[in-house]
Amino acid sequence: MKQTPTSILTNSNLRKTPIRLQVLQLLLREETALSSQQLESNLHKPDRITLYRTLRTFEQKGIVHQVVDGTNNPKYALCLNACNEHQHLDQHAHFHCVQCGKTICLTEVSQPSIHTPAGFVVQSSHLALQGFCPDCIFKGKKKKSTL
Amino acid sequence: MKQTPTSILTNSNLRKTPIRLQVLQLLLREETALSSQQLESNLHKPDRITLYRTLRTFEQKGIVHQVVDGTNNPKYALCLNACNEHQHLDQHAHFHCVQCGKTICLTEVSQPSIHTPAGFVVQSSHLALQGFCPDCIFKGKKKKSTL
DNA sequence: TCCTTTTTTGCAACATCGTTGCATTTATCA
């Protein structure tokens, strides 16, 4: 079924407040992972603290997860249906475009199977790719998107 | 040839100052990647600002590189000989132990070859693994190392 | 060894990012 901001909040037993609805709307529209700063500058003058708390709440409820894109700047993306408040599954690679700054979930690229050295127990992994996204390859110097 | 703090600085035309020698000594001894905070708390009361500048200088000269370990907290590790002031090559995976907090370069695990979706041009990639390192698997609850 | 030059440091001040406590406001539901 199609997800809407309202349905997502209802499913997680969270109240439908303006900032939560706006965050979800933005994450559903853009299909990229957004940092708290990117969210902040694209929402209707949200309170910074409330936004942090919103993201933490969403993370705890399995609505969003943090994305590792190699920039050391945490990004947030909507979880697929597989996530909930008990477990987070985010088993695909992420792509960070060095031109426009977008971070894109490559849902079709699964985590590679790794031959880990003896003695290491792997619980999770992140694969982050950097380069040029399709929008930026042939377009020459494009302004860095605010998204 | 074996690298020493002094030889590294000589090769990069950098002056041999106490803090630089200490940072290199620590990175050579520990074979893990260290954050600026980890470095700070393991050095001889260094000036915080000088430490940041030291790391930036080292990075520009190809002496250290930033490591992506999935914690969104930048770590620094010595470059292999392949790096210099013109290019950074760090084509191996990194392992972050959730128990002791160490970040270990898995030099024997190369970056996997990825079948990237059409339209994306990949320039670099980071593979970060999380789990338990050999030291922590059978030792039960161990205090988080300050390193 | 000492002197000069250039690099590096250390300090003050500042910017950004993120968190906590608490009173006020708001969403929800009876």
Added chain:
DNA sequence: TGATAAATGCAACGATGTTGCAAAAAAGGA
């Protein structure tokens, strides 16, 4: 519509990282 539990907004704080500038230190030659 009113009660109540949840969520917000504000003040204050801590950690992280940066810049400008004067003082100190390293390097190399006389």
